[in-house]
Amino acid sequence: MKTPQPKALVDWPKQKLSAANLVDGEWTGSSGPGRAIASPYNGELLGEIYCAAPSHVEACVVAADRAFQEWRGVPIKERTAALLRFRSLLERDIEGLAQSAARESGKLVSEGRAEILKGIEVLDFAASLQNSDVGGAIEVSRGVTCEYRREPIGVTVGITPFNFPAMVPMWMVPISLALGNAFILKPSEKVPFTAVLLGNLIVEAGFPKGVFSVLQGGREIAEALASHPLVKAVGFVGSSLAAKSVYGAASAHGKRALCLGGAKNHLVVVPDADPTLTVDGVVGSFTGCAGQRCMAGSVLVAVGSVEGLIRDIVGAAGRIELGREMGAIIDSAARDRLVQAIGRAEAGGCEILLDGRTARAPAGHEGGQWLGPTIIDNVPVGGEAACVELFGPVLSVVRVRDLDEALTLERRSAYGNALSIFTSSGAVARRVADCASAGMIGVNIGVPVPREPFSFGGTKDSKFGIGDITGWGGVELWSARKKITTKWAPQRDKNWMS
Numbered sequence: 001m002k003t004p005q006p007k008a009l010v011d012w013p014k015q016k017l018s019a020a021n022l023v024d025g026e027w028t029g030s031s032g033p034g035r036a037i038a039s040p041y042n043g044e045l046l047g048e049i050y051c052a053a054p055s056h057v058e059a060c061v062v063a064a065d066r067a068f069q070e071w072r073g074v075p076i077k078e079r080t081a082a083l084l085r086f087r088s089l090l091e092r093d094i095e096g097l098a099q100s101a102a103r104e105s106g107k108l109v110s111e112g113r114a115e116i117l118k119g120i121e122v123l124d125f126a127a128s129l130q131n132s133d134v135g136g137a138i139e140v141s142r143g144v145t146c147e148y149r150r151e152p153i154g155v156t157v158g159i160t161p162f163n164f165p166a167m168v169p170m171w172m173v174p175i176s177l178a179l180g181n182a183f184i185l186k187p188s189e190k191v192p193f194t195a196v197l198l199g200n201l202i203v204e205a206g207f208p209k210g211v212f213s214v215l216q217g218g219r220e221i222a223e224a225l226a227s228h229p230l231v232k233a234v235g236f237v238g239s240s241l242a243a244k245s246v247y248g249a250a251s252a253h254g255k256r257a258l259c260l261g262g263a264k265n266h267l268v269v270v271p272d273a274d275p276t277l278t279v280d281g282v283v284g285s286f287t288g289c290a291g292q293r294c295m296a297g298s299v300l301v302a303v304g305s306v307e308g309l310i311r312d313i314v315g316a317a318g319r320i321e322l323g324r325e326m327g328a329i330i331d332s333a334a335r336d337r338l339v340q341a342i343g344r345a346e347a348g349g350c351e352i353l354l355d356g357r358t359a360r361a362p363a364g365h366e367g368g369q370w371l372g373p374t375i376i377d378n379v380p381v382g383g384e385a386a387c388v389e390l391f392g393p394v395l396s397v398v399r400v401r402d403l404d405e406a407l408t409l410e411r412r413s414a415y416g417n418a419l420s421i422f423t424s425s426g427a428v429a430r431r432v433a434d435c436a437s438a439g440m441i442g443v444n445i446g447v448p449v450p451r452e453p454f455s456f457g458g459t460k461d462s463k464f465g466i467g468d469i470t471g472w473g474g475v476e477l478w479s480a481r482k483k484i485t486t487k488w489a490p491q492r493d494k495n496w497m498s
Helices: 054-071 076-092 094-105 109-132 167-176 193-204 218-226 240-252 275-290 309-320 331-349 401-412 424-434 471-478
Strands: 017-018 021-023 024-030 033-038 045-049 136-140 143-153 157-159 182-186 213-214 229-235 255-260 264-270 298-304 351-354 374-376 393-400 418-422 438-442 479-489
Touching: 017 167, 017 193, 021 054, 021 193, 021 229, 033 374, 033 479, 054 157, 054 182, 054 213, 076 109, 076 193, 094 109, 094 193, 094 309, 109 167, 157 218, 167 182, 167 193, 167 229, 167 471, 182 193, 182 218, 182 374, 182 471, 193 213, 213 229, 218 240, 229 240, 240 255, 255 298, 264 275, 264 401, 275 298, 275 309, 275 418, 298 309, 298 401, 309 351, 309 393, 331 351, 331 374, 331 393, 401 424, 418 424, 424 438, 471 479
Parallel strands: 017 045, 157 182, 157 229, 182 213, 229 255, 264 298, 264 418, 298 393, 374 393, 418 438
Antiparallel strands: 021 024, 021 213, 033 045, 136 143, 143 479, 351 374
16 A cells, blocks of 8 residues: 655646746846846746846836826726725645645745735725725815815835745735826746736736736836936835835935834733743744744744743744744854754854754655754843844744833834734733834734725834835825815905905
8 A cells, every 4th residue: 555645745846837027017038148037946947037127127117107007097896896806816826836836935834825815905995995095185274175185196116025025015016006096016036937927917907008017126217217207206114125125216316215124023922921822932933934024023022931932932832843834044144044043052062952954855855945843042132133133934932021122122122023922911901002113013913914994004214214014004105195276256255364
């Protein structure tokens, strides 16, 4: 009797993939050779990316501006109808999209599916704008009426990271298109293929040519878009260094910009914390997406004596099966950087409670970029592992005496994305929510991502710009308010407004 083969971690395409540029409704390559893209799962070639040339950028922006002039005049209910067709196609192809996101970013297929569902949630919010944001008018004085109308702004750009090939574009695209803008997506050059699938679905949904475009490439394409005179707004998600750079470039060219950066999120654990909620929340936070997300909890702030909880966290993380319960690191450079950071912490006197450097790769995937969950104890407050975003499945344990010290530690962080408190006390939870500096707070939740219409965004070096990227913050980012003041007849009595 044959031994059954284990189910594959991901499905592999039958032929090599090609990532081109969607310009004015047509897919086009580039004048140069393609660049190979390998999967983090096993190092095997997935396909090639054809980066945009300067001529593509110019043609794309001009076509997008031309499409915008017509799209802006389409009633919002008709724009929403196209979005809803796109939604149906996303649901139809969700498994293929999830497989694509997993193959190229290294995450689990289940995580790929989850990011698409979150994207659909943003789309649903965008579709609701046809009924929820109808403007308004008030008679502000005798015979004088003031009203506002929401107007699109023009060609908008999204520059998105490798770790969420579907979700982060979907944070931006539905709201911008629903409001009447044209949108150009510049995905990370590390994960070009899911963007192609999204582009195909938008074309299939019947959006006019040029309303949605895809430009492949690296920093030079991002800079060209951020400085182009016809581009009116830029959304960015990535590292803080890159976010600050893009924000500065876009702002210097007179564009509105919202650029989300990195994080060093704190998971504060106090002695009365519920064991099940805490262990599940902490482990899920720092190992989900292999820790490669800006909402990963990477610093466990141990308040007082919580030894039993830490022991259980180590045990649960140590049982995680690579490939089936946690994905791979994006590439060899990222893995090497993580391994070196763990080594520096160990050499500096920290204790390695769980060492992911020794974890075995899944069978048949030895060529991939694998690193197991790692927990580092007794990390000094000012140490690299406590302050620098490592962007991997590494949890640093920092010991503090009391809640005051924990809050001081969080407020001194350069980043401000998220903080989670694990406690059974409502008073403790309220105090942390009131005093923490992060933009997103969780109570017994390891990854406190707000659900729509509550918007996503942090503070300090986790965000450059005003507002948030989703929800009503996204509506303000991708639109302008036109105010109209009207008077039709003279009035017998007067006041200062007359």
